[in-house]
Amino acid sequence: MIEVLGVSKNYGAQKALDNVSLRFPAGRVTILAGPSGSGKSTLLKILNRLVEPDSGRVTIDGVDIRSQVPEELRRSLGWVIQSTGLFPHFTVAENIATVPRLLKWPAPRVDARVAQLVDLVRLPRSFLTKYPHELSGGEAQRVGVARALGADPPVLLMDEPFGSLDPQTRLALQDEFLNLQAQLKKTVILVTHELDEALKLGDFLALLDQGSLLAFDTPERLQGRGGRIETFLGREYELKLLSRHHPLSPTPGNEGPSSRDLLVEMIAGGQPSVLTAAGRTVTFADLIPKAPQ
Amino acid sequence: MKRAPLWLAPVLWLAGFVLLVLYLDSFLATGLFQPRRRLPQLAWEHLQLTLGAFVFGAIPALGLFLLQRRAGPGFLKGFLHRVSIFTETVPTVALLALLIPLAGYGNLPILLALGIYGIFPLYTALDGGFRSIPRQILENASGLGFNPRQRLWKIELPLALPVLWAGVRTTLVNLTAAATLGATVGAGGFGAPIIAGIRSSDPLLILQGALPSAFLALAFDSLSYSRTGPDAPVRARRLRS
Numbered sequence: 001m002i003e004v005l006g007v008s009k010n011y012g013a014q015k016a017l018d019n020v021s022l023r024f025p026a027g028r029v030t031i032l033a034g035p036s037g038s039g040k041s042t043l044l045k046i047l048n049r050l051v052e053p054d055s056g057r058v059t060i061d062g063v064d065i066r067s068q069v070p071e072e073l074r075r076s077l078g079w080v081i082q083s084t085g086l087f088p089h090f091t092v093a094e095n096i097a098t099v100p101r102l103l104k105w106p107a108p109r110v111d112a113r114v115a116q117l118v119d120l121v122r123l124p125r126s127f128l129t130k131y132p133h134e135l136s137g138g139e140a141q142r143v144g145v146a147r148a149l150g151a152d153p154p155v156l157l158m159d160e161p162f163g164s165l166d167p168q169t170r171l172a173l174q175d176e177f178l179n180l181q182a183q184l185k186k187t188v189i190l191v192t193h194e195l196d197e198a199l200k201l202g203d204f205l206a207l208l209d210q211g212s213l214l215a216f217d218t219p220e221r222l223q224g225r226g227g228r229i230e231t232f233l234g235r236e237y238e239l240k241l242l243s244r245h246h247p248l249s250p251t252p253g254n255e256g257p258s259s260r261d262l263l264v265e266m267i268a269g270g271q272p273s274v275l276t277a278a279g280r281t282v283t284f285a286d287l288i289p290k291a292p293q
Numbered sequence: 294m295k296r297a298p299l300w301l302a303p304v305l306w307l308a309g310f311v312l313l314v315l316y317l318d319s320f321l322a323t324g325l326f327q328p329r330r331r332l333p334q335l336a337w338e339h340l341q342l343t344l345g346a347f348v349f350g351a352i353p354a355l356g357l358f359l360l361q362r363r364a365g366p367g368f369l370k371g372f373l374h375r376v377s378i379f380t381e382t383v384p385t386v387a388l389l390a391l392l393i394p395l396a397g398y399g400n401l402p403i404l405l406a407l408g409i410y411g412i413f414p415l416y417t418a419l420d421g422g423f424r425s426i427p428r429q430i431l432e433n434a435s436g437l438g439f440n441p442r443q444r445l446w447k448i449e450l451p452l453a454l455p456v457l458w459a460g461v462r463t464t465l466v467n468l469t470a471a472a473t474l475g476a477t478v479g480a481g482g483f484g485a486p487i488i489a490g491i492r493s494s495d496p497l498l499i500l501q502g503a504l505p506s507a508f509l510a511l512a513f514d515s516l517s518y519s520r521t522g523p524d525a526p527v528r529a530r531r532l533r534s
């Protein structure tokens with residue numbers, strides 16, 4: 001578990017983070033959301049010591065991160081940022097092998113790991129010898145994720161990883177991310193300013209505003225809080241939240257159509273109920289989450 | 294599709310250069326000018342002058358660059374930038390004319406003068422090369438766990454190399470041409486037949502110096518480390534160390 005305790009950071013007169021404290025639960029996806037300039041990236045960089053805070057501290061499993069050599073800390077925290085981040089003079093294989101090689105793994109182990117990772121992010125093995133400029137945005141981003149997973153770090157830090165992609169690729173990569181996360185169960189801290197993305201991917205939502213932590217909770221429990229939280233979440237929050245509810249699947253997960261999908265079908269069909277492919281009739285009442293999770 | 298190896302062009306130009314020197318040396322009467330020296334001797338002098346001046350320029354350029362890198366974006370940067378632009382806009386001949394009275398006459402002075410002439414293009418190439426690397430990539434390298442030294446050798450240097458290399462080539466070409474001016478202050482090299490030719494209105498004598506000098510410049514210009522242009526990845530460089 002990663003714990004942030006009273007962290008503040010100023011850039012000259014510019015306040016970037018103001019006394020932020022929160023815990024990132026292990027094995028879960030926490031979204032850092034907030035308007036531009038609210039300090040999301042700064043917080044992420046404080047976690048891997050790319051930025052040192054003016055005050056406060058960060059611990060990982062109870063150990064202060066300042067007790068570690070920065071480079072060694074960083075090799076244990078997977079790092080993915082927007083698609084421009086691949087090394088242009090490294091092949092796909094070399095990019096993915098970056099952290100294992102920094103850790104001086106023997107060559108056969110590196111090669112085996114690289115092969116495993118391209119399979120994991122579902123790229124053909126023939127891509128291993130390509131250079132980043134030969135990849136599409138979505139492919140490059142998969143390589144970025146594979147590179148972050150290189151030495152199997154328990155934590156992934158992702159700064160707008162799907163930021164510069166077209167909507168379709170973005171949705172596909174989000175789905176793949178969820179699949180991966182279901183297998184790997186990493187502690188993920190993901191920055192985005194897209195609420196839809198936050199609700200789709202996040203177990204928890206941390207809202208930042210002008211450097212302060214506005215709220216930290218599950219998306220469901222952020223509903224109806226009023227004030228600045230509501231202003232940020234917007235008027236359609238309840239509707240967006242329906243995309244996290246799956247009335248047909250017994251356990252909360254991402255299987256089956258969401259309440260939001262079903263509502264769209266009802267509106268399109270002009271009926272307050274819909275017949276699913278499995279032959280079940282879902283009524284409007286079924287769409288509403290029963291008890292707050 | 295198999296491309297010609299990288300060393301082919303420089304080797305061909307160099308072979309052409311050597312043949313040209315030998316040919317001109319046998320064809321034209323040697324030593325029509327004083328003191329009597331044969332063309333291969335002049336070629337050797339010219340090469341020494343050019344490469345020596347390059348080294349004389351490269352050392353302070355590297356020093357300035359390291360100083361500026363350590364100091365960060367301070368006043369030095371703006372100042373150096375302006376000086377380097379100034380030296381690039383002033384014609385070589387004028388610059389040398391200004392430097393020679395300061396440096397004096399003979400081989401060492403011209404070496405120094407040419408070296409000074411080489412400092413700023415080389416500094417600009419270093420500075421521009423490293424500055425051409427996107428900040429995101431540097432941050433990513435650190436974020437993934439490269440330490441500063443690993444980042445310099447494995448990320449920054451290979452990515453700065455295209456711009457850096459272009460600057461090195463241009464500087465060598467310019468120094469090759471500029472070195473002919475050495476003859477005006479008593480240094481050797483291809484400048485000697487050129488100056489003698491001008492004095493005696495002998496175009497053949499001028500060609501005897503000018504042609505090999507041009508070939509040498511072209512040989513330098515053909516030096517390249519990558520076969521697919523400036524954006525090409527550096528294939529030879531591997532992360533594994």
Ligand SMILES: Nc1ncnc2c1ncn2[C@@H]1O[C@H](COP(=O)(O)OP(=O)(O)OP(=O)(O)O)[C@@H](O)[C@H]1O
Nearest residue numbers: 011014015016035036037038039040041042043193
């Ligand atoms: N290196 C820096 N030097 C000076 N100010 C900085 C620096 N990095 C960030 N800031 C400032 O700190 C504040 C927070 O920046 P940060 O990058 O953390 O915002 P963000 O929430 O990630 O925004 P965005 O969504 O636009 O990426 C901003 O006001 C920014 O201008």
Ligand SMILES: [Mg+2]
Nearest residue numbers: 040041042159
């Ligand atoms: Mg940001």
